Amino acid sequence: MELTRKHTGTIRVSASRRAFLIFNTLFLLLISFAMLYPVIYVTAASFSDELAILKGEVFMLPVRPYVKAYEKVFRYPLLWQSYGNTLLYTFLGTAINLILTVFGAWSLSQKKMVGRRFFTLMCTFTMFFSGGMIPTFLVVKGLGLRDTIWAMVLPGAVSTYNMILMRTFFRQIPDSLVEAAELDGCRDFGILFRIVLPLSLASLMTIGMFYAVGHWNSYFPAVLYLNKRELFPLQIILRQVVLLDEIVENSSSTENVMAEGIKYATIVVAMLPILCIYPFVQRYFVKGVMIGSVKE
Template sequence: MPGGGGPRGSRSTAIKDSRSYSVFRVVNGVLIVVICAVTLYPFVNIIAQSFSSEGYINSGQVNIIPRGFNVTTFEVVMSDAMFWRNYANTVIYTVVATAIAMVLTTSFAYALSKRHLKGRGFFIGVAVFTMFFNGGLIPNYVLINALGMTNTIWAIVLPNAISIFNLLVMKAFFENFSTELEEAAQIDGLTTYGILWRVVIPLSKAVIATMILFYAVSFWNAWFQAFLYLDRRELYPVTVYLRNLLAGATGTEQLGGESAEATQIASNVRAVTMLLTTLPIICLYPF
């Protein structure tokens, strides 16, 4: 009634968490903080070592704060024109390879997701078979060489154009896609390619973004393919450049012999290598 006490429904009753749930929340929070700290520590340690001096690194005094601030390694590596040439190669290889991989993987996965596809089980079996068996290193090298792809970008971007794991993930996603939308689009006159391009892909941005990230990380970090099929330094990706610098295979030649700078680089080149190689990919992850 008007003027009377407030309606019964307006009363709010605070629901207190049970003791066991409160304990769970505290334990869960502590575990998350510990896991985050353990995960972040190697990255912070690498950054600290990359800016630390030789003596402190060798004596194990560098943890999360740089000791004896040093940028000699960065200056020497980044002043080399070949470093930037190889870095540009890595960007080109990654972009081209990821684009090709996404086109092939998306097309293949969409086709395999159709249960009415004739021979679907055979094609899935062939794809899965390649996850466990391959031709081997020597036959692959002979094939790439016979195709004339050595010392070309195609030796890097084509052999691993389709990741079977990524293919199966996309196939599973497309299998759960609404068939009603595709049927409606077909009634409206869209072809199979039109349905894929105008209906399926716009609604699959999450899985596509994930696959792009997976492929980009894989191609960016790859070095063995380039190490195997490329023998010209101007064609190397930055991972091979830094691998050779770390291993000392080309370090003395690139750094001008046994100088004081070369001695300084010997101590923190591993940290600088990891930092320069992984930084672009780490910056890509938030997107």
């Protein structure tokens, strides 16, 4: 979908209009720069000399560039382990998310299913009312999921919002297509996997991306459910290093000398994968928001 201006006429452009357009362009350039600047600064600082950071000499580019901070960060064994954990949670979590979301959305979109209105209501109700943090925590605890991978992927296995989006999308698939497949002897699973899903790859990608980013960025479930350090995801390590000052407190004095550099380097390490992938997949994200904004 293209966002084109609907009211661009071919009429001549007045002087005030031109002034506005120039101002607008400059203003949006400034906004864009303000959006990017924190990322630029963090990256520059992570490659800079500690003294330069402390003295405030860093603005856009690394000052007296060096990579010692990264060496220290990469030598921190928990970092690699947490990176692996985050990758695992992201892949496993997204796979579970997608399977359940597709199953739920497809069955709720089929008229053949008696009681789908009730089930839909049952699901959407949870968007507006929930048991809250402590009861959910007690359920997870009661199931013995604490300090397991499952605590990271099961409590949020379905996003109701995404499932309803997907259901709306599935409803647009013509009934005739489904009926034709049924005549050819396809069962519901066959129809879903062989006909419907190949038609919905773009939507699947979009929803999968949102789920994946959610897993990559999530930290609160880990705070609630994980105590074992070897299960910690990356975001928790980042929180410990920067917000709780942990790596700095129990390290040698040479590391303290570059505490700031280490913090900036850890921030970069945590956000780099998202930033690298983002430009290539952002069209899916834009699309996702637009599906969501169209009211059913």
